[in-house]
Amino acid sequence: MSEIEEKIENSSVNDDKVGLAQENIKGDSGLGLGVIFFILAFVVFFLSGWLLFPKLLYSKKQQPFNFNHRLHVQEMGDCESCHSFREDGSFTGIPQIGMCVECHEEQLGDTKDEEIFVTQYVENEKEVPWLIYSRQPDCVFFSHAAHVIGANMDCKTCHGDIGESTISKPYEVNRITGYSRDIWGKNIWGIKKHSWDSMKMDDCAECHLKETQSKGACFQCHK
Amino acid sequence: MIKKHNKAKAHKFGMVIDLDKCTGCGSCMVACMSENNVPFKENETNKKDSITWMHVYRLTNGKSFPDTEICYIPRPCMHCGGKGDHGHSPCVSVCPATATDYDYTTGIVSQIYTRCFGCRYCMAACPYHARYFNWWDPIWPSGMEKTLSPDVSPRMRGVVEKCSFCFHRYQAAKDTAYFEEREDITEDEYQTACAQACPANAIVFGDLNNSEHEVYKLVKPDPYHGGRPKEPKAFRLLERLGTNPKVYYISEREWVRKAGDNYVKGKEKDHKKHNTE
Amino acid sequence: MEKIEAQGDGDLILVPVNKVRLINSSFQSSPYAVKIVSDKVFKNNDTFVEINPLTAHKIGLSQGDYAMLKTLNGSFKVKVNLFEGIMPGVIGMAQGLGHVGENKYNNKYIHGKGMNINELMSPVPDTISGMDAAWGIRANIVKV
Numbered sequence: 252m253s254e255i256e257e258k259i260e261n262s263s264v265n266d267d268k269v270g271l272a273q274e275n276i277k278g279d280s281g282l283g284l285g286v287i288f289f290i291l292a293f294v295v296f297f298l299s300g301w302l303l304f305p306k307l308l309y310s311k312k313q314q315p316f317n318f319n320h321r322l323h324v325q326e327m328g329d330c331e332s333c334h335s336f337r338e339d340g341s342f343t344g345i346p347q348i349g350m351c352v353e354c355h356e357e358q359l360g361d362t363k364d365e366e367i368f369v370t371q372y373v374e375n376e377k378e379v380p381w382l383i384y385s386r387q388p389d390c391v392f393f394s395h396a397a398h399v400i401g402a403n404m405d406c407k408t409c410h411g412d413i414g415e416s417t418i419s420k421p422y423e424v425n426r427i428t429g430y431s432r433d434i435w436g437k438n439i440w441g442i443k444k445h446s447w448d449s450m451k452m453d454d455c456a457e458c459h460l461k462e463t464q465s466k467g468a469c470f471q472c473h474k
Numbered sequence: 475m476i477k478k479h480n481k482a483k484a485h486k487f488g489m490v491i492d493l494d495k496c497t498g499c500g501s502c503m504v505a506c507m508s509e510n511n512v513p514f515k516e517n518e519t520n521k522k523d524s525i526t527w528m529h530v531y532r533l534t535n536g537k538s539f540p541d542t543e544i545c546y547i548p549r550p551c552m553h554c555g556g557k558g559d560h561g562h563s564p565c566v567s568v569c570p571a572t573a574t575d576y577d578y579t580t581g582i583v584s585q586i587y588t589r590c591f592g593c594r595y596c597m598a599a600c601p602y603h604a605r606y607f608n609w610w611d612p613i614w615p616s617g618m619e620k621t622l623s624p625d626v627s628p629r630m631r632g633v634v635e636k637c638s639f640c641f642h643r644y645q646a647a648k649d650t651a652y653f654e655e656r657e658d659i660t661e662d663e664y665q666t667a668c669a670q671a672c673p674a675n676a677i678v679f680g681d682l683n684n685s686e687h688e689v690y691k692l693v694k695p696d697p698y699h700g701g702r703p704k705e706p707k708a709f710r711l712l713e714r715l716g717t718n719p720k721v722y723y724i725s726e727r728e729w730v731r732k733a734g735d736n737y738v739k740g741k742e743k744d745h746k747k748h749n750t751e
Numbered sequence: 752m753e754k755i756e757a758q759g760d761g762d763l764i765l766v767p768v769n770k771v772r773l774i775n776s777s778f779q780s781s782p783y784a785v786k787i788v789s790d791k792v793f794k795n796n797d798t799f800v801e802i803n804p805l806t807a808h809k810i811g812l813s814q815g816d817y818a819m820l821k822t823l824n825g826s827f828k829v830k831v832n833l834f835e836g837i838m839p840g841v842i843g844m845a846q847g848l849g850h851v852g853e854n855k856y857n858n859k860y861i862h863g864k865g866m867n868i869n870e871l872m873s874p875v876p877d878t879i880s881g882m883d884a885a886w887g888i889r890a891n892i893v894k895v
Contacts (some may be wrong), residue, residue: 340653342641392645396652468577470584470641474627500772504783516859518786519794535833539803542836
C-alpha cells in the first residue's frame, strides 16, 4: 500500500492537517514581524547612508583665518584685482602674501583674523596655507584664459557667490579621496540648483556640449 | 553671455623629417624623454622593455663594404588619421576603454593614462611599434622629482604610453593666444620637444592644413589621395597600409624611400608606380 | 721621420669607435644618454665588437658569438656584432665603457658596465708633438 493509503487507514491525515494549520498560524505572525523588522532596518540604513555617512566621510577644516571677501571687493575692486593673469596667459590663482602686504604691512583694522594674519604670517614672511575649495586633481589641465577671456565667462558661474561672503566657509574634505566637497557637490542626491554646485568632469562636459556643440577632445583637459 | 567657440579651420599637426640631415645623434630621444617624464631603469639594454617615445632606427642599404650606406630614421608616433582622416587609427579602433582617442580639430591621437587599464591591444594593433608599456613603476633618482615636467602626468605601471606630439605645449600656446585675444596660434608657438632639440633641423613640425607652414611646403600633402605627399622625394612609412600617418620623411636616396614600405620580393617596382601617382 | 706602426702582432687591427651617445672620456654619460645606446654596443654585461662579415666568416664567427679579443696588453671576452660598414680586417670597439674606480660622480646607470678599450690599447708617443697617439693596435680574435 502507498503511504497515503496507509495514512487514511490509520486516520492520521486529519492530524497532519491540524498540525499544518497550527504551523500556518505561527507562520502568519512571523511574516508580520518580519515585515516590520525589514521596514525598520531599511529606515535605519537609509538614514545612516544618506545622513550619517556623509558626516563621517567629510571632515570639516577651517581656513587658517577668516577672509572677508565683501570688504576687500569694496576696497580693491572686482575679482581681477587680486586673481589676475600673467603675461603668458597663465592664471595666478590665490594671491601670495606679497599682494596683501602692499596694504597690510601692519594691522589696518581691529579684527582678530587680521591680527592672526599680521603676526603669524606677515611678520614671519610665511605664506598662508589656504585650503582651496575648487582644487581639481593634478592630472587636469584647466585654462582660465580660455574660459574667462575666450568665452567671456563670469567667475560666479563656477565659483559661486564667494565674492559676497564675509566669512570663509569651512572646508569640507573627503577623507578617502582628499578632494574638497565642492567638487562632488554638497547635495547627496546629486541635484544641482546652480552651475557652481558641483565641478566634476560631467559638469564641464555638459557646459562644453551646450556652448561648443562638442564635449571636447580628451587631451584638452587631461594631461 | 558666453562667446561661441571659434570656428577656425581644423588643424592637422604633422611632422616632416629629413633623413639626409639626420645624424642619428639621439638628441630628439633625450629631449622627448625629459620633456615627458619618461622613466629609466638601471639596465635598459633589453630594448623590448625600454620606453622611448621617439625612437631612432638605423637602416643599411644591404650592400657590402665599401658601398655600405646607413640611414637613421627617427620614429615618433605617427598619429594616424585613418582613411580620409575619419579617426580610424589602428590603435583608436581597438581600444576597449577609449583611453586613446582621435581629435578632429588637431589631428592628435591622445593617450589618457587614467582610462587605460593595460590590455595592450593598441600595442598589437600599431604597425609602427610606437606604443610602449610600463612594466614597472617609475623610480626617479633622489632629487630628480623636482625636474619633472609639471604639464605631463607621470605614468604608473600597467598603462600604455606613446608620443603625444607634446600637446601640453599646444595647451600652453592656446592659453597665451586666448590671453592676447588672438584667434589662433602661430607656427613657432607650438613646436614639439624633438623638433626643438634637433641640432641638424631635420625634424620640422607644423600644421599640414596650413599652406603657410613649413611642413606643408616641404611635402605638399594631397587631400584627394589620402594625404600622400605630392613631393616625389617625400614618403611615409608603410604607406600602403592606409593608416594615413602624419609623419612624412624626405630623402634624396632612392633606397631609403624604398625602405619605407614592405614589398614582396620581385615586386619592388610597385614602389615606383605608387610614388608617381 | 719615424713611421708609427700598430703595435703588437695579430692579423687584425683593433680601433676604438666613438659612439655619439656615449661620452668617450672619463666623464660618465647621463642615464637618458645611456638608455639610448644600441643593444649592439653593449647588452647586460657584454661588450660588442664590430667586425665585417667577410672577416668574421674567415675566422668562423657569427652574429652574437662570444669571442676572446687579444692584444699585447691583455684579452677581453666580447660578443660579436657583424656590420657591413666596417672595413674588412678591422675590429671596432666602443670607447666610453668600463668606468671603474670610486668617486662621487659615479652613476649606477653606466658605472662598471662594459669594458674599457683603453686597457687594450697601447699609446705611443708621437715624435713631433710628444703627445700620446692611440689609433689602432694589432689584435687577434678567437671564438670561445
